[in-house]
Amino acid sequence: MENTTEKDSLYTDLDKMSVAELLQHMNEQDQTVPLAVAKALPQLEKLVDVVADRMSKGGRLFYIGAGTSGRLGVVDASECPPTYGVPFDWVVGIIAGGDTAIRKAVEFAEDDANQAWNDLQEFNITASDVVVGIAASGRTPYVIGGLATANLNGIATGCIVCNAGSPVAAEAQYPVEIVTGPEFVTGSTRMKAGTAQKLALNMLSTSVMIRLGRVKGNKMVDMQLTNHKLVDRGTRMVMNETGLDEATAAALLKENGSVRKAVEAHLK
Structure with a gap:
C-alpha cells in the first residue's frame, strides 16, 4: 500500500x-x-x-x-x-x-x-x-x-x-x-x-x-418542515404542483405535514 x-x-x-x-x-x-x-x-x-x-x-x-x-x-x-x-x-x-x-x-x-x-x-x-x-x-x-x-x-x-x-x-x-x-x-x-x-x-x-423515490423531479418532497425557510420552500413547491394560491397551499401543507402528502391530498 x-x-x-x-x-x-x-x-x-x-x-x-x-x-x-x-x-x-x-x-x-x-x-x-x-x-x-x-x-x-x-x-x-x-x-x-x-x-x-x-x-x-x-x-x-x-x-x-x-x-x-x-x-x-x-x-x-x-x-x-x-x-x-x-x-x-x-x-x-x-x-x-x-x-x-x-x-x-x-x-x-x-x-x-x-x-x-x-x-x-x-x-x-x-x-x-x-x-x-x-x-x-x-x-x-x-x-x-x-x-x-x-x-x-x-x-x-x-x-x-x-x-x-x-x-x-x-x-x-x-x-x-x-x-x-x-x-x-x-x-x-x-x-x-x-x-x-x-x-x-x-x-x-x-x-x-x-x-428510493424520496425526490420527485428535482424536489425534496418529503423534507421535514422544521423551520420557516423550509415551510416557505414547501409552500412554493405545493403552489407549483397544484396551481393553488399561497395561502391555500400553506394551509394544505400545514394540514398534511409534507409536500408529497399535501399534493396527494389536493389531487384526491
Whole structure:
C-alpha cells in the first residue's frame, strides 16, 4: 500500500507564507479533489446500487469511522431524515469512541479492531443491512475489524478511502478509492481527503434517496418542515404542483405535514 495521504506536502515553509499565499495554495490543492472523485465514480456506482437495493427491501445503511472520517459519516446520516423525511434509523453513523468523539478526540479509540462490531450490535444489525467503512488512510483497525466481521456475518460491505490498495479496501466488497495525494499540511487528512469523503458521501446518500423515490423531479418532497425557510420552500413547491394560491397551499401543507402528502391530498 502506498500511503500517499501521509507523504510530505508539495509546499514547504508554510509558516513563512503570507495569508494570501496560504489561501491560494490550499485552493490549488482543493481543486484537485473533484478530479480524484471523478475517477472513482464507477466504484461509487456499484456501492450506490447495492445500498439502494438493500434499503428498498427494508435494510439500513451504517457508516463506521474514526476521527474526521467518523464525524463525516455521522453528519451524512443525521442529514437524511430532515432532507428526505426518512426514519432516523434508516441511515446510521457510528464513530469510534461514541458520540463523545464527535466533539472531542477519544484517544486510541480507532485502534480497537473489535469495537466497531460491538457498536453495530447495539442496532441489531442483520444481513439485510450494508456497512460502509470511512477511513482516509485506509488502515484504521476499528474500520478494518468492523468490515471483516460484517463480511463473516453475510452483510454487504463498502468503504470510502483515500489511498490505493489499502487494508480497508481489501475487506470491502464494494470499495471506493479516491486517491487525493499529499495534504497541504502534511498528514492533515481533514483537508483534501475529508473533502473527498464528504463529496462521496453526498453522492452516495443522495443517489440512494433518489432511487428510493424520496425526490420527485428535482424536489425534496418529503423534507421535514422544521423551520420557516423550509415551510416557505414547501409552500412554493405545493403552489407549483397544484396551481393553488399561497395561502391555500400553506394551509394544505400545514394540514398534511409534507409536500408529497399535501399534493396527494389536493389531487384526491
